[in-house]
Amino acid sequence: MIDVILILVFAGVTWAVAGEGPFGAALVLISIVLSGLLAMNLFEPAAEMLQGILGTYEWQHRWDIIAFLGVFSLGVWGLRELTERIMPTTLDVAGLVYESRWLFGAAAGYAMAAILLTALHTAPLGREFIGFKGERSNLFDTLAPDRQWLGFTQYVSERVFRSGSTGPIFDGAEFPRIPEDPSTVQIWSSFPIRYAQRRELFAGSMPGTSEAAPTSGPPSSGPPVSAPPVGGGGSGF
Numbered sequence: 001m002i003d004v005i006l007i008l009v010f011a012g013v014t015w016a017v018a019g020e021g022p023f024g025a026a027l028v029l030i031s032i033v034l035s036g037l038l039a040m041n042l043f044e045p046a047a048e049m050l051q052g053i054l055g056t057y058e059w060q061h062r063w064d065i066i067a068f069l070g071v072f073s074l075g076v077w078g079l080r081e082l083t084e085r086i087m088p089t090t091l092d093v094a095g096l097v098y099e100s101r102w103l104f105g106a107a108a109g110y111a112m113a114a115i116l117l118t119a120l121h122t123a124p125l126g127r128e129f130i131g132f133k134g135e136r137s138n139l140f141d142t143l144a145p146d147r148q149w150l151g152f153t154q155y156v157s158e159r160v161f162r163s164g165s166t167g168p169i170f171d172g173a174e175f176p177r178i179p180e181d182p183s184t185v186q187i188w189s190s191f192p193i194r195y196a197q198r199r200e201l202f203a204g205s206m207p208g209t210s211e212a213a214p215t216s217g218p219p220s221s222g223p224p225v226s227a228p229p230v231g232g233g234g235s236g237f
Contacts, residue, residue: 002117002131003140009116010109018105022093025104027083032108035075036115040153040170043068043122061202064122072115114145121146121192127200134196150191 017028046067051060120132127134137144157170178184 002120002138005130006113006117006139006145009113010106012109013112014102014105014109016105017108018101020101022098022101022104023087025101025108027087028080029104029108029111031076031079031083032111032115035072035079036111036149037153037156038075039068039072039115040118042071046071061124061198065119065124068119068122072119110145111149113139114149117146118149121195121199123199124202125199126203127196134192147192150189154189 017025020028043064044067047063050063050067117132117138121134123129132138137147139145153170176182176184
């Protein structure tokens with residue numbers, strides 16, 4: 001089911017964005033990518049703020065996805081408003097150049113599908129739902145747009161937004177590859193694993209289930225990865 005939804009999102013966004021023409025489609029693509037990076041950076045502190053202001057036990061697992069999609073939507077809207085004022089009219093271009101709108105539209109559609117799929121990791125649902133599984137390539141078991149987007153975010157936080165070797169890294173927990181050798185310290189990204197664990201704990205604590213799990217902390221067995229609390233998927237950058 002999730003595969004079909006992603007294809008529909010991709011096709012719909014591609015069609016809508018291509019209608020903007022090549023320059024408009026390129027600006028929409030830039031708006032989506034920048035807003036996605038902004039959302040990845042800000043959704044955790046935004047969720048913590050919302051939990052502090054409007055927090056209840058029933059809502060504590062919902063603020064992450066609300067903050068994620070809220071920041072992303074506001075970012076796309078704001079950048080679109082800005083670009084409309086910078087370039088209020090459509091430029092005339094030659095036929096072949098004009099058809100490049102489909103390339104930008106397809107890139108925007110794929111980026112949108114990847115960002116929305118990443119947002120589903122933070123949803124207050126079960127560990128697996130409508131065919132979605134954090135460890136699976138969720139596009140017909142062939143492509144993993146969410147993990148590609150997480151990798152892109154990781155790359156940007158490590159190589160673009162950092163000053164030299166200093167500064168925070170998105171989801172940048174560091175552990176030695178060989179526990180006894182501190183020189184083998186590496187960055188271990190765990191966003192999908194931690195949120196999968198949190199969804200599992202959330203599903204287990206819902207009424208009608210036999211286990212009441214805490215909102216954070218490692219399980220009694222398994223790898224040493226703790227489920228994130230509200231706004232705890234990874235550090236910002």
